[in-house]
Every structure is written in C-alpha cells, then in structure tokens.
Amino acid sequence: MVLAGALLASSCTSGKSRQEGDAPKETAQTRRSSTLTIKGSDTMVILAQNWAQAFMAANPGKVIQVSGGGSGTGMAALINGTADLANASRPIKDKERKQLAKRRDVEVEEFRVALDALAVYVPASNKIESLTIPQLKSIFRGQTTNWKDVGGEDKSIVLYSRENSSGTYAYFKEHVLEDEDFAATAQTLPGTAAVINAVSKDAGGIGYGGIAYAEGVRTVKVAPADGEPVEPTMENATSGKYPLSRFLKIYSAGKASGIAKEYLDYVLSDDGQKIVEGVGYYPLPKEATAAAE
Amino acid sequence: MTERVLEASERTRAAKTRQRISVRPQSAKSKLAGSFHTPLWHRVAERLIAILALAAVLAIALIFVFIAREAVPMLWEAEFAEEVQIRDLFFAKEWKGYDEPVFIWQPVGEPAKFNVVPLFIGSLKVTLLAMLMSVPLGVGCAMFIALYAPRAVREVVKPVIELLAGIPSVVLGFFALMVLASWAQATFGFHFRLNAFVAAIGLALTIVPVIFTISEDAIQAVPSTLTEAALALGARKYQVALRVVLPAAIPGIAAGVVLGFGRAIGETMIVLMASGNAAIMELFDFSTSVRTVTATIAAELGEVAQGDPHWRVLFLLGVMLFGVTFVLNILGDLFIQRLQKRLTAS
Numbered sequence: 001m002v003l004a005g006a007l008l009a010s011s012c013t014s015g016k017s018r019q020e021g022d023a024p025k026e027t028a029q030t031r032r033s034s035t036l037t038i039k040g041s042d043t044m045v046i047l048a049q050n051w052a053q054a055f056m057a058a059n060p061g062k063v064i065q066v067s068g069g070g071s072g073t074g075m076a077a078l079i080n081g082t083a084d085l086a087n088a089s090r091p092i093k094d095k096e097r098k099q100l101a102k103r104r105d106v107e108v109e110e111f112r113v114a115l116d117a118l119a120v121y122v123p124a125s126n127k128i129e130s131l132t133i134p135q136l137k138s139i140f141r142g143q144t145t146n147w148k149d150v151g152g153e154d155k156s157i158v159l160y161s162r163e164n165s166s167g168t169y170a171y172f173k174e175h176v177l178e179d180e181d182f183a184a185t186a187q188t189l190p191g192t193a194a195v196i197n198a199v200s201k202d203a204g205g206i207g208y209g210g211i212a213y214a215e216g217v218r219t220v221k222v223a224p225a226d227g228e229p230v231e232p233t234m235e236n237a238t239s240g241k242y243p244l245s246r247f248l249k250i251y252s253a254g255k256a257s258g259i260a261k262e263y264l265d266y267v268l269s270d271d272g273q274k275i276v277e278g279v280g281y282y283p284l285p286k287e288a289t290a291a292a293e
Numbered sequence: 294m295t296e297r298v299l300e301a302s303e304r305t306r307a308a309k310t311r312q313r314i315s316v317r318p319q320s321a322k323s324k325l326a327g328s329f330h331t332p333l334w335h336r337v338a339e340r341l342i343a344i345l346a347l348a349a350v351l352a353i354a355l356i357f358v359f360i361a362r363e364a365v366p367m368l369w370e371a372e373f374a375e376e377v378q379i380r381d382l383f384f385a386k387e388w389k390g391y392d393e394p395v396f397i398w399q400p401v402g403e404p405a406k407f408n409v410v411p412l413f414i415g416s417l418k419v420t421l422l423a424m425l426m427s428v429p430l431g432v433g434c435a436m437f438i439a440l441y442a443p444r445a446v447r448e449v450v451k452p453v454i455e456l457l458a459g460i461p462s463v464v465l466g467f468f469a470l471m472v473l474a475s476w477a478q479a480t481f482g483f484h485f486r487l488n489a490f491v492a493a494i495g496l497a498l499t500i501v502p503v504i505f506t507i508s509e510d511a512i513q514a515v516p517s518t519l520t521e522a523a524l525a526l527g528a529r530k531y532q533v534a535l536r537v538v539l540p541a542a543i544p545g546i547a548a549g550v551v552l553g554f555g556r557a558i559g560e561t562m563i564v565l566m567a568s569g570n571a572a573i574m575e576l577f578d579f580s581t582s583v584r585t586v587t588a589t590i591a592a593e594l595g596e597v598a599q600g601d602p603h604w605r606v607l608f609l610l611g612v613m614l615f616g617v618t619f620v621l622n623i624l625g626d627l628f629i630q631r632l633q634k635r636l637t638a639s
Binding site for chain 1: 388390397399400401402403406411475484485486487565569570571572573574581582584592593595596597598599601
C-alpha cells in the first residue's frame with residue numbers, strides 16, 4: 001500500500017515537472033535562502049552531518065538537511081531538483097552531466113572535500129595479510145571462491161557488496177573489477193555499516209567500504225597489480241601509494257552561491273578539514289584544496 | 294495491510310449475517326424495497342455509500358494507470374532503445390565476458406543488464422517457502438484454538454497471535470537479520486548467512502496471523518449442527534475435526550491463504566533486510582541469497598533519474614508485480630466461489 005502510494009506520488013511529480021518543462025531553474029536554495037538540502041553518498045553521510053552541525057552552530061538561523069541513500073541517489077536528486085548539493089564518493093558520470101544539462105540547463109561544479117582510502121574488510125578471525133588488485137577482482141567476479149587460493153585457510157569466500165546506488169560500489173566496480181560485473185552471489189547490503197556488521201559475523205566474509213567505518217573488522221593491505229602491499233593509512237592515501245585512495249566530492253548544480261557557497265567554504269576551511277579527521281577520513285592534501293577538475 | 298485482514302474477516306461475518314437475513318419473512322423486505330415510501334435521506338445515503346465503494350475501485354485503477362504510464366514509454370522511447378533491448382529483460386543473453394547465456398540483474402554498468410527473471414524467481418521462492426511454513430502452522434493453530442483449546446487458553450493465545458500482525462515488518466526484519474540469520478547459520482551451516490530460508494521465516498511470522506485469523510473465523514462459522522450430528526453418529530472428535538469441520542471451512546481457509554500469499558509477495562522490508570539481496574538464478578536451493586522484486590524497487594527507485602531506462606524497468610517490475618497479485622487474487626476468489634457452490638449444493 002505504502003509502496004503504491006509512493007509510486008503514485010512520484011509519478012505525479014514527474015508528470016508535473018515535465019509539463020513545466022524548462023521553467024524550474026530555481027531550486028529549494030533560491031526559494032528559501034536559509035535552507036540547504038544535501039543528499040548522496042552513504043559513505044559521507046556521517047561526515048556531512050558533522051559538517052552541517054558545526055556549520056549550523058556557527059551560523060544560527062541557517063538550516064542544513066543531510067540525508068544519505070548513495071551517491072547515485074544524490075545525483076538523481078540533483079538532476080530532479082530535490083537537492084542543492086550532492087555528496088558523492090565517485091566522480092559524476094557523463095550521462096548524469098548530460099541529464100543535468102538537459103533537464104535543468106546547468107553545468108555541474110565539482111569540489112573535492114576529503115580523502116578516503118577504500119578499505120577491504122575481512123573478519124578479525126581471518127589471518128590473511130594482503131591481497132592484490134587482480135586477486136580482489138577474481139574474488140569479487142566469483143572466479144576465486146576459496147580463501148586457500150589467495151593464501152588463506154581452506155574456507156569458502158562469502159561476498160558482501162553494496163547496493164548499486166552506492167558510489168563506493170561504482171568506484172570498486174570501475175577500479176577493481178575494471179567495469180566487469182560483480183558475481184551474482186555477491187550480497188548487496190544497504191550501507192557500509194551493514195557490510196561491516198555482516199563481515200564481522202561471517203568467518204568467510206569479505207567486504208569493502210570507506211576507511212572511517214572499519215571497526216570490528218580487519219582491513220587488508222592491498223597491492224597494485226605489480227607492487228608491494230600497502231596499508232590504507234593517511235600517508236599512503238595522501239601520497240597516492242594506496243591503490244584504492246579516492247577523493248570524496250560535493251557537486252552543485254550550477255555555480256554554488258548563497259548558503260551553498262558558505263557551506264562549501266566552511267567544508268574546505270581548516271575547521272572543516274579537522275572534522276574530516278575526527279570522523280575517520282583523511283583531510284585533503286594542501287595543494288589539492290582548490291576546486292579542481 | 295491489516296485492513297485487508299479485517300476486511301476479510303468482515304466478509305465472513307457479513308456472509309453469516311446474510312444467511313440470517315434470508316430466513317426473515319418476505320414482507321419485511323418488500324417494505325424496504327418499495328421506492329415510493331423511501332425517505333430522501335435513505336436514497337442519498339445509498340448513493341453516498343455506492344460512491345465510496347466505487348472510489349476504492351477507482352483508486353486501484355488509477356494506481357495501475359500511473360505505474361503503467363511510467364513503464365509503457367519503454368516501447369517507443371529512443372533513449373530506452375539505445376540502452377536496453379526489450380527481449381533482454383526476459384530472456385538469457387550471452388553478454389561480453391560470459392561463456393554462456395545468462396540471466397543477470399546488474400542495472401549499473403556498461404552495458405546495464407536488466408533481466409527480471411532472477412528477481413521474480415527470488416520473490417516466488419521466498420513467498421512459496423514462507424507459505425509452506427505458515428499455512429500448516431496457521432491452519433493447525435486455528436483448528437486447535439477453535440475446536441480443542443479450553444476457553445482460558447483460547448483467550449490468551451488468540452489475541453497474542455493476532456498481536457503478531459501488529460509488529461512492524463521492519464522490526465521483524467531486524468530480528469531476522471540479527472538473530473534468526475546467526476541461529477540458522479550455526480544450526481544448518483548455510484554458506485550464505487542471509488538467505489531465502491531466513492527471509493521466509495521472517496515472512497512467515499507476518500502471514501501466520503493473517504491465515505490464522507481468517508481460518509479461525511471460518512472454522513467458527515461452521516454450523517454447530519454439523520458437528521453435533523457427526524458426534525451423535527458416533528464419530529470421534531478428531532474425525533469430526535478432519536472430515537466434517539475442515540472441509541466445511543475450506544473456502545474461508547483458502548481465502549486466508551490467498552490473502553497471506555498477497556501479503557507475502559508484496560512484503561518489502563523483511564526481505565530487503567534478511568535475504569541478502571543477491572540476484573542469483575537458482576530455482577530450488579533455498580539456502581542461497583535471493584533478491585526479490587519488491588526489495589529491488591525499494592532499494593533502487595530512489596537512485597535513478599526520472600525517465601531513465603532504469604526508472605522505466607523498475608516501474609515495469611511494479612506493473613508486473615501488480616499483475617501477479619491481481620491475477621492471483623482473482624483466481625483465488627473464483628476458486629473459493631466454486632468451492633462454496635459445491636459445498637452448499639451437496
């Protein structure tokens with residue numbers, strides 16, 4: 001019943017927005033200048049909430065709403081005009097850029113806001129030291145199915161992945177699987193916390209996610225195809241030695257202005273970057289702080 | 294959902310009163326039916342009630358139209374045709390990088406692979422498994438409570454089972470995810486901690502009260518003259534229960550089973566949390582993880598841009614699910630009517 005209601009509601013809104021065509025260039029941001037809606041990456045949702053709280057404490061009267069759902073959700077919200085900023089743990093896709101240009105007639109602006117080492121988790125009981133990228137690919141493609149084939153004990157591997165709206169999912173698919181498909185047996189869980197919880201309870205489990213969540217599980221060293229195993233530490237992520245280090249990003253539809261601009265300035269300030277460290281991610285290296293790409 | 298349960302028990306109750314009314318003398322009826330002496334407000338009230346009843350039908354029709362309207366443009370839209378071929382939605386295809394034709398649901402990636410077959414298999418697998426657990430349990434429970442249980446026991450057990458229906462499915466899902474899954478893996482040694490079996494137990498917890506309540510009403514509604522006659526003829530109690538009461542109550546019990554099925558296949562939260570959501574093409578092994586249609590819609594609809602091929606396919610899933618439950622409900626109703634006719638005729 002509820003689902004049907006939701007579908008009904010969303011199809012109504014879609015019909016309306018199409019009738020109005022290119023009229024709705026204004027967003028929530030221009031209508032109410034003191035509220036900001038941010039949607040997107042689950043990897044970044046705790047970080048963004050901390051930023052929002054600190055920002056609101058420093059700027060009374062301004063309201064920031066943060067919600068998760070996945071990087072894809074954030075991009076969809078940006079395209080559909082229901083969010084002002086989108087958190088993303090992956091770069092924007094060409095298709096999304098095109099849709100933004102078509103639907104809302106705006107160019108997207110990208111901000112790098114933090115650094116993350118995408119960690120590979122195994123339960124604490126698993127003694128495996130390191131995995132190479134090709135090994136990881138073979139495991140998540142479903143071609144390697146037993147831990148003994150990658151130097152562990154004789155135990156079958158259970159794959160934990162993320163929902164396909166996740167930026168972490170997309171990043172992993174692109175950089176580890178080289179855009180090939182995950183094994184059909186990979187269980188998809190909503191949110192990194194769910195992955196951590198599942199991996200910690202499953203002796204044969206393996207999962208992946210942002211470094212800030214890695215509690216109750218062990219992170220494995222990851223080696224590039226032709227290199228030494230590297231630990232996902234701040235130094236290795238900053239220097240780019242860790243093969244799965246990535247920037248966490250915020251996208252705005254069109255040039256950020258008003259409260260969105262103030263928020264982004266705060267995020268990139270020293271105070272904002274201190275929060276990054278507090279949450280468990282890594283602050284931006286000094287030279288990359290400027291809006292890039 | 295609970296309204297549907299109430300509605301169904303209301304229906305059986307209404308059937309009972311109908312029997313009672315028909316015994317009344319004809320004169321009372323003709324007085325009511327004569328339109329000349331009917332006060333105006335009677336006629337207004339009648340119209341009003343008719344409109345309300347029609348509104349429900351209209352709402353369902355509108356919901357269907359709205360869902361279908363989002364799915365149907367896939368037939369002609371160029372944007373859709375560029376990315377997806379409609380036959381790949383239903384048939385296996387040998388994609389690049391695979392050795393054989395496969396059914397795959399991988400909606401993000403190049404190319405996106407939208408095959409709905411594993412999702413429907415997942416939905417049906419979990420639902421059937423849940424029915425296998427809950428039908429014997431629900432009907433058995435109903436027979437015990439209606440025929441055997443002492444009054445004191447009945448007065449405690451019945452409300453408690455009906456209370457189960459009031460537990461939010463997200464709570465049951467959480468219970469299945471945290472407790473049942475670990476227990477099942479430790480006991481049966483499943484490869485997947487979250488699997489069809491665990492999700493089915495969670496689902497069974499939600500449909501047992503549906504089947505129980507309606508079956509119990511149906512059994513209570515069996516005229517006591519039947520049981521008394523059988524007992525007077527020297528039948529034992531279990532013989533009366535199995536050969537007299539159960540057959541007489543079968544139409545009502547079947548209604549409960551149909552409702553339970555509809556509830557199970559439409560349930561979202563429990564399967565989303567406890568089934569592992571891996572779209573594995575596997576018919577019979579219930580220890581593998583499954584991805585159901587409902588969980589797919591819930592997990593992915595928030596992500597897609599409106600009008601995107603992915604969006605259209607998700608709405609197609611909604612249309613198909615709607616179709617499945619609609620057809621099943623109608624078939625169930627027809628079956629029940631037939632049964633009722635046969636039983637009353639003999």
